[in-house]
Amino acid sequence: MEFLKRAEIQESDQSADTEKIVKDIISNVRSNGDEAVKKYEETLSNSFRPLKVDEDEIEESTNSLSPEIKTLIERVVERVSSFAEAQLECLTPFEKEFGPGIRMGHKIIPIEKVGAYVPGGRFPLLSSGPMVVAPAKVAGAKQIVACSPANYKGGIHPAVLYGLKCSGADHIYAIGGAQAISAMAYGTETIPEVDVIGGPGNRFVAEAKRQVFGKVGIDLIAGPSEILVFADETAEPKKCAADLLAQAEHDPNARALLVSTSRTIATQTIEEVNTYLKEFSSDSPAHESWINMGEVICAESMNEGIRICNEIAIEHLHLHLKDSRSIMDQFTNYGSIFLGADSSVVFSDKVSGTNHTLPTQKAARYTGGLWVGNYVKVATHQEITGEGIEYLADHSTKQSNVEGLEGHHLSAAVRLSDM
Incomplete structure (x- = not known):
């Protein structure tokens, strides 16, 4: 393994300050409700507007959008919802007998109150609202509360607002940052308390x-x-470079990585990135992201490249390989995988239907991305009758004796005495 380019900044050590700032915000919002939220909106976001977005504002905002933009947003909602519906179909309730008189199973129960946070960011991302809200609607949530920063002309960008409404948000608040998360978690005079936040x-x-x-x-x-682009000798450097920069432009701290089994492809991709960046606007986050966070690694073999990919556990893993599908199962740690050079991550970012809220910072080692399953509970149930009572009660009394648990023994024993 050889680095042709290393990240200038390996880690951003802001965690201690961030933790304290957020802890204070949560405590204040929990104690002082709307008053605290408004204070933070004024001081941190320079927002002096009402917290809730009412129907008149939604209608006025919607009317400012062109039919073309509305169609784009509606298509995103439809595709994200369709994929979430297909996922939900895989979550099947069941009940079966596990021995005479022992019936057990589970049910799929929607979480009732969902909080959806949609960042404002540098750009109005049309897909962000549907990605968070639509799966909750498909899951069957009874109430969906959405928060997004008021960073567009004193409110939420019309496209983001329309996406939230189309996706099924019941209440929308022009609030951002830690104060929005705090408000949804603990509730205020205006903002309902929720059960889960996505x-x-x-x-x-x-x-x-x-x-x-x-x-x-x-x-x-x-x-x-x-993003990690994994490329072999058949890859096209221009496409590799374009895919790296598409994610780099999200944030100065975004990470764009290339791992290649070909030194030639790796070198040419660096050249293409530098060429493309000359055409990017001077204030694009892609410049800082590539300089500070971008990395290019040459792997000695395909096996080493796969090992590197699994160790990095990236959010988006894009395979620019001759036959991506044949080795797909060898990759185990990623948020979402993109098979083949033309399966652009941008398609998923925008409209393909898979969710673009995905694990970062190696969290792909233990979790996947946001999906409809985040908004349901798999709750078990059991019914014990007849022979099942005798069998389980006999075992439970004996085990309780060994454990020295008198109440457990009693609860099981009274069933035996009834028989």
């Missing part, structure tokens, strides 16, 4: 989700975007 965000949002976990459920903690 959606990506900056380091303050991610830290807030980490700190409120337990009080509410969360989907996952998703940070700045990541």
